[in-house]
Amino acid sequence: MESPIKHLKGLVTDSEEVQSHFTVQTMTTAKASDSGYPTEDTFSDIPITSSSMSSSSSDDVEKGVEPILIHRQVGANEVKAFDCETYAIERRHDTTQPTMVRDQRNGVPPDHMVNLPVKRGNRIWRGLRYNLFTVYQRLFAMCLIANMAAFIFVLAQNRHTTPWGPNRNHVAAAAAANVLAAFLIRQEHVINSLYAICCATPWWLPLRFRRVVAKLYHLGGIHSSCAVSATVWFILFTALITKDFASGDYNQPGIVATAYALMTLLLSICIFAVPKFRMVSHNTFEAVHRFAGWTAVGLLWVLILMVSQAASDMPGAGSLVISMVKSPVLWILVAITFLTILPWLRLRKVEAFPEVLSNHAIRIHFKYMKMGPILGLRISDNPLKEWHAFASIPAADGQSFSLIVSDAGDWTKKQIRERPHGYWVRGIPITGVLRMAIVFKRIVMVTTGSGIGPVLSMLVSHPMPCRLLWSTPDPEKTYGENIMESVCKADPDAMIINTRATGRPDMVALAYQLYLQSNAEAVFCISNANLTRKV
16 A cells, blocks of 8 residues: 655545545644644743653654654744645554554744853863864874873883884884774774673763763774874884894895885875865775775785794794794784674675665665664675765564665765665674663754664664754655654654755754753764764
8 A cells, every 4th residue: 555645635535435544634723732732832931841841752643743844944033935734644554454644743943942051161172172172082192192102111211222222023013003903993893892881881870971981982083093103103113124224234125115115005094094185085085094904914914924034034043933923913913814804704795675765865675684773784886995884774573674875975876876786795783873872861863864864773773762853855755754754753752854944943052952851861963073063
């Protein structure tokens, strides 16, 4: 049976069969108020406290309550008139039950929002706190300072040795250890394990502690810092063997040349990972990161073989195998190689079932595995070129899942246009940042566009007290009935803003309003960097 979103006039006919299943009602402001649904007057008359928050839940779903669909911009005095004609949504239920039709409320947000709190500190302090001293930057600084402290210590300790400088093998081991740490913190099993541990944080712990635990998603700062530290250590190693080669104490030009090639690769990886370069051309960053990284691992093997061979040629030294086995760099390199290969051992192409939502979005269904709660999946149509991560939405049957892809660039536009029936996947699904929402009692979700995908992944898998604020152009037309139905189930009082009709509202003010109304402990924002920073 078809179940598209239809305008009321498309459902009303003279057919007795239709009239026996549908009851058409016009939802007026007075009637909505009498039924207990929030209206514009409700917002303006009721003070904003935790007790004034709407208690709509399963009862409202049974009554046929849809999320509030905003057709007027908050704070705007006059906007272009919008046709708020009531329309019905035909819902699919058990085949033995009659089809139910519900009027969708075209709600209006308050004209007068509560004032945002006064910003803390002066502008300079805020700039430092929220730009230079974010959790990501603090983790980056902690790892880098620890490495630089060790760096300075070994230089000071060996300033009078002959030949000058610390032991070359120890310096190489420090560089390799940092590379291993950078790999580990980005490994799927490690990430999932860390999230599992942090998500076990009980509610009875202080909110301040739970807020700190929820910052786990900033662990990328450790990855970046270890990569930079490894590069610094390897530059020292290259400088030391260059000095020895120039003085005639180390006649190994092949080792020196390999070291310089490896140093160049490490520097290129770090440079292209700088946010400004990364944003200009993400595909270039991804290609450099992957292929320069693989080449660097290969050159590390070449370098350790050459260094071990040179060591075994010295008088009184053992064989090549003994020299390699005694080197800690060898065992670190074995672990790095294993971590590099591991995700690609699970590379396979799986069948996909595209569902076109609109010319702006597509929903891709997969049936090859069961998907756990709040997991992300990387897919590709060319595994050596580029990979894209999306949040998975488990299906009601528990046997399949789907991804929402919206038009956000050349690759996503291509998927919407071509609708491929197969994608490459590798590794295992990775736990998403919204998994940390379960350490809070009540939350507010703020999202725009296709960010509704990760939000639904969370709320479908783990229902919890949540208020949802979603801003997107033409939500019904762009994402379809099923997504709107899922949003309704997740939060019957969800605030959905049709920016095509309203323009862009003040999302920060709306988020703060919901935060106060719901007495939430945390606000999660899945959107572009600019809005996320503001929220």
